[in-house]
Amino acid sequence: MEVYNFSAGPAMMPPEVVAQIQAELVSYRDSEMSVMEISHRSALYEEMFQTAKADLRELLAVPKDYKILFLQGGASTQFTTVPLNLARKTKNIAFVDTGHWSQTAIADAQLVPERKVDVVASGKSSAYSRLPHEIILDKPYDYVHLTINNTIEGTMYRKLPELQGQTVVGDISSNILGYQHDVQKYGLLYASAQKNIGPAGLTLVIVKESLLDKEQDLPSMLDYVKLIKRDSNLNTPPVFPIYAAGLVFQ
Template sequence: MANRAYNFNAGPAALPLEVLEKAQKQFVEFENSGMSLMEMSHRGAIYEKVHYEAEALLRELLGIPTGYKVLFIQGGASTQFAMIPMNLLRSGKTAAFVATGSWATKAIQEAKLFGEVSIAASSEADKYNRIPSIGELKYDSDAAYLHLTSNETIEGTQWSEFPDTGAVALIGDMSSDILCRPIDVSKFGLIYAGAQKNLGPSGVTIVIIREDLIAEPTAPVPTMLRYTTHAKADSLYNTPPTFAIYMMNEVLKWVKENGGAAGMEARNREKAKLIYDTIDGSNGFYRGFAQAESRSLMNVTFRLGNEELEKKFAKESEEQGFVGLKGHRSVGGLRASIYNAVPLESVRALVSFMKDFQSHNA
């Protein structure tokens, strides 16, 4: 489609055009049922096929080992900030966190409402422009869990490798980089991710949880906020976000058709390299925010010489069909979010614009 925007939104984010076009065709009538998927019961065989197919594809593409449950939960990753300590932070235990930026900070603040929290490592002194090294991590051997945010969308930093935490359950917020590359799920006790960046539209959150962590909370927790509730009912205890799960299923099919997690990584590294090379080769006109070894494959954050120039960049880019290049309001600057579904052609167009903008404003 010639009139598609160059979509660099941080979330909700770009979806594969092929998926959108297929959904458009199936929206009014799904599989000769005489109705839309949005109109049918989530207890019926047609929807259940979609539901379980999405789970199976997620297991396949992430290589999820046996002994883990895959849950589809509403409320976004922000609900998981509370749900995790409500279920896993027992009395007398401490939850350890790695403070890497805005989203890790939100998770820390929420956990403090339910129990003791410690900071295993922090990059706050560096304005969160880097990911702490594994060697920097300090936490109790009997901690309830160690929580990290695998990719900080606002600061544009990403973990390149994950720690082995032994008996301490490792928890990963992968909302903004799940399936951008292969990962070893067995290192984690729990992984969670809002769908609206790499998996589909907003409305559903993925929780991958090791079965030994699924237990009734020791303190009173509302029924809908217990992992046991969703695990026992295969995420069908109440009406799930059926359209979001359908769309996620189609996105997962697209990922599989395009080489799986390894194919996504090759695609994402090529896109990221184009932009980072442009930044690094600009003789200081563009300045990357994240330290080189912590740069994200998903969110490229950068600055110009002053805010007025950044505003001009944002305005002129919008006029040329680019969407979402303003940095987050809390930090300013500029940001290109290049999730799985962002086409290489969009990134090439952005690089061309960046070079042209520099030539007229340096």
């Protein structure tokens, strides 16, 4: 009997991927080592990681001037990391309140020192059954944050609201690869893997490199510049979730 798991996440993976993982779990590519045992500095890992990254770039049509990071900490960690990295000029961040996950992102951004958070629109009056499309931005912001797919409320921006040319950051945790996002319309996109891609433990960040401040000096694991420089291999990466994600991309 096949069991269908309709939960938003962790969600079902393609059965052929799970079967392939089972078949090669004991010896990855005839290495006589499990993929869970191989070094993140080995050629085996390097090839697996580069293939997964290239496949994701192709699937999402990520332009060349955007970098892709494979990180840990879940989408929730990005609620802090994005303000630290992108809110550096005006230090003003605009949020659109579309329900639970946007509110969680707002609460964490408010805790980042020196940043000023404005909630510029809200779906509250419709009990979050509608997404705000009329958004007035009356000052420059480092970025406007949108939760593109609201997992709990079941709403999704199919077309981005008019944001007067300001940089858009999108949380696409629950519709990454389920919907063709136009990456160029965003400064940064982030998503955790466990809903649409693979096991929990992998978080994806796609960022337009020109938005980053090369002179910044943040704690290493929160610094996109340092993470890009080391191609997401600054500390021990989550090798197994990356392997599983790579199979799903294929």
